[in-house]
Amino acid sequence: MVDDLKIVYIDMMNQAARFIQFAWRRHHTRRLREWEQKKLINELTHGRELAELLQFQLNTPSFSSLHDQAREMLVQKIMSSYEKVLHMLNFNNSSSSTLDPQLTGLMIKSPTSLGMSSWSNLDFEGSVKDPLDLKDGSKKRKTLPIRTVIVNTPPGAGLGEMLEDGYSWRKYGQKELLGAKYPRSYYKCTHRYDKGCLATKQVQRSDEDPTIFEITYRGHHTCTRETSTTIEPKQHNIYQKQQQPEPSPLNLKKGLDIVTQEPLPSLSFRPPSPPPR
DNA sequence: ACCATTTGACCGTT
DNA sequence: AACGGTCAAATGGT
CATH class of the missing domain: 1.20.58 (Methane Monooxygenase Hydroxylase; Chain G, domain 1)
Structure with a gap:
């Protein structure tokens, strides 16, 4: 948090x-x-x-x-x-x-x-x-959870919809990698700044099988609100490759709105106290 | 005007 | 020095 x-x-x-x-x-x-x-x-x-x-x-x-x-x-x-x-x-x-x-x-x-x-x-x-x-000498920077999924293209699907996962991303870079035939694309969550969402993903097309994409996500989406229309990520043709458990289990389910939405156990809810000047 | 993508530059690590 | 990740000006679309 x-x-x-x-x-x-x-x-x-x-x-x-x-x-x-x-x-x-x-x-x-x-x-x-x-x-x-x-x-x-x-x-x-x-x-x-x-x-x-x-x-x-x-x-x-x-x-x-x-x-x-x-x-x-x-x-x-x-x-x-x-x-x-x-x-x-x-x-x-x-x-x-x-x-x-x-x-x-x-x-x-x-x-x-x-x-x-x-x-x-x-x-x-x-x-x-x-x-x-x-x-502080403690260098625990890479704390964001990382998970990689392998997605392959359904026969009829085009590239665009193949990369849809229910979230909105803004592409911020593309890189030719060393031995790879296809470039790697870098995306940030669209709500990086308006909602402080730190989620990020990389998309890498597979060398040997171009219908396969390797998508690496890091960070949670803290931008989703469960007001009526929360879109669940599509889970078609997805094979989980590796998973890292959440480092911080007690928070960040719903992001920085946690205070108004999911008060901590010890926190009996009360209106925000005026911040001391 | 506003927004997302493109793309070479830039930068930190190794 | 090279590589991978990120930045940001230019570009194109609405």
Whole structure:
């Protein structure tokens, strides 16, 4: 849970950084167009909401108070980060819908000079660094569950429907692999940013039998809501190749909405407590 | 205007 | 240096 939110958070911050950098470099002091800014603000706003959810969850009586303290610190970092970014972007809301170029410049050149401590791990040549990696030597990064399925094409089916699995994916890359005849395609869940869904898949057409595809999924879909029309993935012609058990059994069934949907056992449900400032 | 895909560049690991 | 994964500008579609 915490790890997942961290990933989304870093992802979003990186995107925000890249976005601002892009706007800065290409248009120099040009103004961001309204829709550009709106998009960015929407993303950041949602990220802040996620952080609030996390904070609420952390108000739950703890198992290990030590970890909870670290978590709480992380939450506060996240929250203040978002507050500051949003504030910067909203700076001019009252007058016009443009991003103040001077402010942008300051952000890039000397983020700390404005007291933006949580931007200090943002360098604009690189990206956001994971704050917990700095102090903790535990390198448990590959925690996302991986499962690979072999799918073969039904005789009459076309390629398109063959690759349908009930989820919506956005292709973000394709690569010719070393000894392979066919390229490998890379997909992210369409709701990576609007719902923080980290699911990913790779599709690899088989060398020897081109009707066979090897599809590797990693991560859960946290984007599905069971409001009426949850689509179950089609299970035709699928052979499970390998399966990894869930590392985190107690959460993430329904993703980051867990607080509102599936309260933890210890959490007798109550309305979200106002987050401490 | 908005969105997804394409595709070479880029980047981290080995 | 090479490989595999990801990014993002260009492109094409609605």
